[in-house]
Amino acid sequence: MTTLLLLRHSIPERGGSSPDPGLSAEGLQRAAAVFQNDAFRTVSLVWSSPSLRALQTAQLLGLPVRQDTRLAERRTGDTTGQDASFWKRQYEDPDFKNPDGESFREVSARMADCIHELLDSLPEGQNALVVSHAAAICSYLQRFCTVEVTDAAQKLRRITFQGEVLLDGHFWEADGFVLHIENRRPVLIRTYAQECHEGAMTITY
Numbered sequence: 001m002t003t004l005l006l007l008r009h010s011i012p013e014r015g016g017s018s019p020d021p022g023l024s025a026e027g028l029q030r031a032a033a034v035f036q037n038d039a040f041r042t043v044s045l046v047w048s049s050p051s052l053r054a055l056q057t058a059q060l061l062g063l064p065v066r067q068d069t070r071l072a073e074r075r076t077g078d079t080t081g082q083d084a085s086f087w088k089r090q091y092e093d094p095d096f097k098n099p100d101g102e103s104f105r106e107v108s109a110r111m112a113d114c115i116h117e118l119l120d121s122l123p124e125g126q127n128a129l130v131v132s133h134a135a136a137i138c139s140y141l142q143r144f145c146t147v148e149v150t151d152a153a154q155k156l157r158r159i160t161f162q163g164e165v166l167l168d169g170h171f172w173e174a175d176g177f178v179l180h181i182e183n184r185r186p187v188l189i190r191t192y193a194q195e196c197h198e199g200a201m202t203i204t205y
Contacts, residue, residue: 001187002119003127005039006137007176009054022052030174031057034192039178045128047071047118049136057174058131070114073133077101088152094142108139115140119184134171141177144186161189 011027023031034040040061048058049071058065076090077098089096090104097103115130122128138147138157146160150168159167166177166189179186 002122002124002181003039003042004115004119004179004181004186005043005127005129005176006140006179007034007057007129007131008134008137008171008173009049009051009057009131010034010174012053012173020052023056027053027173028056028060031060034174035061037192039127040129042127043129044126045118045122046131047114047128048131049073049133051133054131054133058129061129068114070110071130071132071136074104074107074135074139075100075102084153088149091149091152091155104135104139104142107136108142111136111140112143116184119181137176138171141189145189161186166191 009023009027010031011024013021013024013027043061043063045066046058046061046063047066047068048054050067050069051072054071055065055067077100079086079098082098086098090098094104094108097106111132118128118130134155138159141147141159141161144161145166146158148158148160150156150158155171156169157167157171158165176192178190178192180188
C-alpha cells in the first residue's frame with residue numbers, strides 16, 4: 001500500500017496585480033507548520049502544480065519538486081460579466097465549460113493521468129505529496145467520492161467517501177486529504193484532521 005497526500009496550496013498574497021501570486025507571510029508560516037507533521041517525514045516524491053503559490057508550498061518540504069501542468073487549477077476562461085448562475089453551473093455541471101475554459105470532467109481526467117503516472121513510479125510502501133488547487137483536487141476525488149456543491153457562491157462542498165463525510169464546508173488553504181492506495185485506487189481516504197484524530201498526525205498552525 002502507498003500513501004498519497006493531496007495538499008491545497010497555502011495562503012497566497014491577495015490584492016496585488018500579479019496573475020500568479022506567491023505565498024503571503026501567513027501562507028509561508030502555515031505551510032511550514034503543516035510540514036512539521038510526521039506523515040510528511042516519510043514523503044519521498046513531491047509533485048506540484050507550476051502555479052507559484054503551489055510551487056512555493058511544495059518547496060517548503062525541502063525535497064526536489066517536479067512541476068506538472070496537469071496539476072494546475074481549472075481554467076475558467078473569460079468570466080467577465082458572468083453572474084451567480086454561471087458559477088453555480090461551473091460547479092454543478094461536470095461537462096459545462098466556458099470558451100477557453102475546462103469542464104470539471106476534463107480537469108479530473110488530466111489530474112488522474114498525472115497521479116497514475118506518479119503512483120506507478122512510487123515504490124510500494126512509500127509516500128508521495130501532490131500540491132495542487134481546490135477545484136483540481138476535488139475533481140480527482142470525484143472519481144471515488146461523492147462531491148456535492150452546497151453553496152456555489154461561497155464555494156462550500158460536501159465530500160463523502162464510502163458513506164463517511166470527509167469535508168462539509170470550505171476547503172481551506174494548506175489543507176488536504178490522505179489517500180491510502182492499492183492498485184491506483186484508494187481503500188481509505190481521510191482529511192488531515194481525521195488522521196490527526198487517529199494519532200497519525202498533529203496539526204499545528
